[in-house]
Amino acid sequence: MDNKKNSLTVKDCINIGVFAAFYIVIFFVTSFIGYIPIMLVVLSVLCGIVCGIPLMVFFSKAHVFGMVTIFGIIMGLFMLVMGRPWYSILTAVVAGVAADLWMKTGEYKSISKAVIGSGIFSLWMLGMIMPLYFGRDAYLLSVAEGYGEEFANTLEKITPGWSFVLLVVLTFVGGILGGLLGKAVLKKHFKKAGMA
Amino acid sequence: MIGINNVSYTYHVTDSEGKDIYREVLKDFSLKINKGELLVLTGGSGCGKTTIIRLINGLIPNYFEGKLEGCVTVDDMNISAQPIYETAAKVGTVFQNPKNQFFNVDTTSELAFAAENRGEDPKDIIKKIEKVCESFRLSDLMDRSMFNLSGGEKQRIACASIAVTDPDIVVLDEPTSNLDDKGIEDLRDILIKWKSQGKTIVIAEHRLYFLKELADRVLVLDGGKAVKELSGKEFDSLSLEETASLKIRAVDEVYKKKFGDEELRSLLKSNGTIDVKDLSFKYSDGVHGIRINDMALPKNSLVAIVGNNGRGKSTFARCLCGLNKKAKGTVDFEGKEIPLNKMTDRCFMVMQDVNHQLFTESVKDEIMLSIDSNDEETCEKKAKEAMEVLDIGSLSELHPMSLSGGQKQRVAIACAIASDKDIIILDEPTSGLDYYHMVEVAEVLKKLVKLGKTVVVITHDTELIDECAQCVVKLKKYLI
Amino acid sequence: MDFSIQTFKTGGERALLDPRTSILAIVVIGAIMMGGKLSGVEYVLRVISCMIPAVLLFVIKKYKTATVYFLFMAVTMILEGTAVQITSGSLNLVFVIISGVVSRFIPQFMMAYCFLSYTTVSEFIVSMEKMHAPSFITIPMSVMFRFFPTISEEGRCVMEAMKMRKTSKKKPSLTQKLEYELVPVMMQSVRISDELSQAAMTKGLGLDRKRTHICKVGFRLIDYVMIIVLLTCLALFIIY
Numbered sequence: 001m002d003n004k005k006n007s008l009t010v011k012d013c014i015n016i017g018v019f020a021a022f023y024i025v026i027f028f029v030t031s032f033i034g035y036i037p038i039m040l041v042v043l044s045v046l047c048g049i050v051c052g053i054p055l056m057v058f059f060s061k062a063h064v065f066g067m068v069t070i071f072g073i074i075m076g077l078f079m080l081v082m083g084r085p086w087y088s089i090l091t092a093v094v095a096g097v098a099a100d101l102w103m104k105t106g107e108y109k110s111i112s113k114a115v116i117g118s119g120i121f122s123l124w125m126l127g128m129i130m131p132l133y134f135g136r137d138a139y140l141l142s143v144a145e146g147y148g149e150e151f152a153n154t155l156e157k158i159t160p161g162w163s164f165v166l167l168v169v170l171t172f173v174g175g176i177l178g179g180l181l182g183k184a185v186l187k188k189h190f191k192k193a194g195m196a
Numbered sequence: 197m198i199g200i201n202n203v204s205y206t207y208h209v210t211d212s213e214g215k216d217i218y219r220e221v222l223k224d225f226s227l228k229i230n231k232g233e234l235l236v237l238t239g240g241s242g243c244g245k246t247t248i249i250r251l252i253n254g255l256i257p258n259y260f261e262g263k264l265e266g267c268v269t270v271d272d273m274n275i276s277a278q279p280i281y282e283t284a285a286k287v288g289t290v291f292q293n294p295k296n297q298f299f300n301v302d303t304t305s306e307l308a309f310a311a312e313n314r315g316e317d318p319k320d321i322i323k324k325i326e327k328v329c330e331s332f333r334l335s336d337l338m339d340r341s342m343f344n345l346s347g348g349e350k351q352r353i354a355c356a357s358i359a360v361t362d363p364d365i366v367v368l369d370e371p372t373s374n375l376d377d378k379g380i381e382d383l384r385d386i387l388i389k390w391k392s393q394g395k396t397i398v399i400a401e402h403r404l405y406f407l408k409e410l411a412d413r414v415l416v417l418d419g420g421k422a423v424k425e426l427s428g429k430e431f432d433s434l435s436l437e438e439t440a441s442l443k444i445r446a447v448d449e450v451y452k453k454k455f456g457d458e459e460l461r462s463l464l465k466s467n468g469t470i471d472v473k474d475l476s477f478k479y480s481d482g483v484h485g486i487r488i489n490d491m492a493l494p495k496n497s498l499v500a501i502v503g504n505n506g507r508g509k510s511t512f513a514r515c516l517c518g519l520n521k522k523a524k525g526t527v528d529f530e531g532k533e534i535p536l537n538k539m540t541d542r543c544f545m546v547m548q549d550v551n552h553q554l555f556t557e558s559v560k561d562e563i564m565l566s567i568d569s570n571d572e573e574t575c576e577k578k579a580k581e582a583m584e585v586l587d588i589g590s591l592s593e594l595h596p597m598s599l600s601g602g603q604k605q606r607v608a609i610a611c612a613i614a615s616d617k618d619i620i621i622l623d624e625p626t627s628g629l630d631y632y633h634m635v636e637v638a639e640v641l642k643k644l645v646k647l648g649k650t651v652v653v654i655t656h657d658t659e660l661i662d663e664c665a666q667c668v669v670k671l672k673k674y675l676i
Numbered sequence: 677m678d679f680s681i682q683t684f685k686t687g688g689e690r691a692l693l694d695p696r697t698s699i700l701a702i703v704v705i706g707a708i709m710m711g712g713k714l715s716g717v718e719y720v721l722r723v724i725s726c727m728i729p730a731v732l733l734f735v736i737k738k739y740k741t742a743t744v745y746f747l748f749m750a751v752t753m754i755l756e757g758t759a760v761q762i763t764s765g766s767l768n769l770v771f772v773i774i775s776g777v778v779s780r781f782i783p784q785f786m787m788a789y790c791f792l793s794y795t796t797v798s799e800f801i802v803s804m805e806k807m808h809a810p811s812f813i814t815i816p817m818s819v820m821f822r823f824f825p826t827i828s829e830e831g832r833c834v835m836e837a838m839k840m841r842k843t844s845k846k847k848p849s850l851t852q853k854l855e856y857e858l859v860p861v862m863m864q865s866v867r868i869s870d871e872l873s874q875a876a877m878t879k880g881l882g883l884d885r886k887r888t889h890i891c892k893v894g895f896r897l898i899d900y901v902m903i904i905v906l907l908t909c910l911a912l913f914i915i916y
Contacts, residue, residue, distance in 0.1 A: 010881050011259070011873040013812055017819025018869040022862065024820070025827055057862055070812055074820070081702055081788065188557045189859050190866075193597035253878050284880035296868045297875035301822050302686035305798045308890045313880035318890045325890075341686040343825045357879070519836050540840055551864055552830070553837035555856040566841055597863055611841070 008066050016067055019058035020074045027051050044129065044167065045174035048122035052178015053185050055121065059114040060186060065104050068121070072096015075124060087134070088127030095124035115179035122175025126168060133164045198229040198252060198365065198396065203266035205247055205256060221247045222420045234387070234397040236407055238444050239417035240630045245400035249369045251275070252398060254283035270365065285314065288358030290368040292628070294350035298342050303353050306342060310361045321360070328359045331389065346507055348379025355386045366390060368399045372406065373628030377504045377656050380406050402630045405449040408432050416442055443631045449658050455668035463494040463667050470495055470619070470650060475525030475536065477515055486512055488525070488674045498641055498651045500661045503671035509654045510548070512671060513621050516652070517543040544612040548623040550604045554596035559588060559607050562596050566615040582614040585643055602633045609640060613647065620644060621652045626660045638663035684797045684821060690892055691795045692736060695803035697899040698791040701728060704906045706784040708913050721909050723753065729786035736794050745786055752778045797821045802893040811883050819872070826868065830861045
């Protein structure tokens with residue numbers, strides 16, 4: 001509705017809050033799997049797919065630079081409090097800004113750019129597994145201490161260095177899949193109902 | 197003093213295809229509202245009363261997009277040309293839906309909200325809150341979660357939060373749409389208080405009876421123009437025929453027909469009964485609840501369930517429908533004794549907020565979703581039949597969420613018919629509906645009875661009951 | 677509605693700890709419990725960290741929760757110290773997962789639960805403003821917290837409506853279930869967001885206006901004590 005305004009309005013802030021709440025609820029429910037360390041690895045992919053739906057609806061409301069960035073910042077802050085590695089704030093802010101800039105190139109009107117934006121934004125979830133790759137030894141050591149040697153060894157074996165790149169790609173793809181899902185929902189429901 | 201000077205307004209929206217739609221609502225409209233006056237704007241849906249409200253509180257042009265001609269002034273301030281936060285200092289607004297207008301989670305913060313936004317001194321704000329608390333008698337609502345309040349209580353908090361900033365003008369947009377009898381009474385008390393404080397009040401409303409002996413002037417609108425202006429006295433003395441001819445709701449809250457025990461008994465005898473037995477339910481506070489030893493409802497007829505307490509009525513409906521897991525009891529229906537939790541197979545409830553029960557992307561799919569059959573052909577046939585009864589065949593491919601409130605309701609009722617369930621329960625189907633649409637709903641309900649269904653309507657809409665109900669059951673004696 | 681998810685407290689006395697202190701506690705406890713080794717100084721730090729929420733729970737008079745939590749953590753910590761190191765194989769895995777998941781995450785959750793129990797949303801937002809968070813961060817956060825209960829309410833209504841539509845026909849697939857649950861709630865959210873924006877604007881909410889607050893937020897003695905304790909633990913944790 002307010003697409004003509006070029007600055008952030010109160011309505012935009014409220015939209016950010018509403019969709020952040022939604023996104024967090026869905027993310028939270030999906031992410032319960034991630035508390036089991038093994039599943040942490042696939043968590044980012046799964047969440048990327050499921051959370052893509054509310055994310056796309058949010059993207060359809062974004063019309064000015066800053067909205068997606070703020071969304072990312074809020075995600076990061078939330079992760080901080082939820083006990084995910086502090087890398088998460090970093091990745092959340094970076095992913096938020098990146099997705100925002102990307103969508104800006106399409107003047108926030110291009111839905112295909114939004115789908116890719118979903119992929120970019122979903123990369124923030126990698127923050128959760130970063131300690132496994134950056135600062136690897138320290139992390140594995142703490143896992144060994146907390147969960148036992150065997151566990152740490154298994155974890156180490158299934159996550160060789162190059163698997164990080166694989167995860168980045170998979171998360172990105174997961175985000176895109178979520179974006180496509182969201183695009184379908186937008187088209188099937190929101191656009192048809194005149195609410196897009 | 198409020199002046200609306202030669203205002204024309206056209207809403208600008210984009211539809212599902214991305215096309216621009218322009219909807220002209222007001223054309224060259226002028227109105228002067230005197231200080232301290234209580235003006236009522238009424239008329240059918242789309243007549244422009246809400247638009248006028250939005251012109252006064254500044255939402256047009258600060259929130260809504262469209263073309264505005266002319267100007268709106270409040271005491272020499274040009275509303276249409278100033279930022280909305282300046283208007284907010286002079287004009288307070290109470291909206292229709294109590295659930296969606298509060299910004300804070302707890303009541304005390306909500307009271308302070310508007311004053312905090314203006315940057316007032318916290319000490320002053322606290323004093324003002326105490327004052328308002330006393331005069332509005334809100335002490336038992338302080339420091340509570342907004343989510344635990346009833347609709348009426350939420351609306352009282354909304355009014356109180358405006359009272360804290362004490363604006364000269366208060367506008368209300370259909371504030372009683374979602375309220376029960378008690379809520380409406382409380383609102384009336386608040387209006388009386390505000391009027392005595394000399395505030396200028398503008399209310400857009402369908403429901404008119406609570407404004408009797410309160411309104412100074414009543415304007416009936418149609419298509420963006422005032423078709424009738426009434427003084428307070430003239431308004432108070434409108435008869436039922438006159439309001440019907442003006443297509444507005446009645447001013448008197450009196451039943452035309454008789455709905456006594458005798459009528460109920462003869463109906464029970466002729467139609468057979470549905471017996472609700474040993475229904476017991478307690479709210480989470482452990483104190484209040486519902487206890488029904490034996491309630492007989494006539495089959496294949498239109499029963500209106502009335503009572504002061506909105507919550508109690510809705511709870512009863514949900515118990516009867518089997519949606520309330522904590523309720524115990526049975527229903528004797530067609531010779532079988534059915535436990536309450538199995539009643540979902542027999543009952544279809546059209547909820548007060550229809551949006552909760554529309555899931556699919558086309559009206560037809562929505563109806564097909566309710567049909568209990570695996571055969572494609574039967575489904576098609578049933579869906580078609582249901583749509584015919586409700587006269588919504590033309591809407592078949594449209595998305596349910598793009599329809600108007602009344603149309604959505606008809607889709608929900610079509611689902612009820614298609615589901616072949618015997619009992620259809622409707623929770624406040626006409627709250628917020630104007631006269632014309634209320635009569636439409638009454639006609640539909642009568643059709644349902646003709647189809648052999650038992651229709652139970654939870655309502656406090658006297659006019660609706662008069663139009664179509666065959667008997668009235670009072671819930672008060674069953675509430676604890 | 678009888679019940680819905682409440683996040684923060686809703687009024688009453690002033691918060692036990694300044695929200696900033698509470699959040700520092702959550703972060704520090706989290707860091708220590710997550711990464712801590714099970715021996716030596718670190719173990720002591722872990723014990724201290726997981727006891728902080730217990731103490732706070734007692735102070736805010738949630739005795740039952742405090743006792744349950746205390747016993748729970750005691751058992752877990754003992755398990756960690758003994759069973760995990762002794763056993764092996766699948767039994768080890770079981771102990772590992774139970775004690776690992778519990779010990780690493782529960783204390784932090786508990787601290788967050790405490791925080792939510794004695795803090796209101798307003799106090800939280802005010803403390804953020806004191807940290808110079810701009811309004812385009814604090815407004816969305818306020819709205820977010822206000823919206824969690826709404827989502828649960830709407831979700832419940834939708835689920836009830838779905839229950840009534842349950843037909844013996846083909847069972848809806850997982851994606852369909854997801855669609856039927858998510859879409860109506862999202863649409864409602866959009867609608868509610870619109871109405872909320874209108875209401876907020878008519879109440880003078882603006883991005884660049886200075887707001888005042890009636891709730892009192894600031895550091896008191898108890899905050900300083902807690903901060904010192906937390907920072908000391910953190911420092912020791914980093915050193916060792």
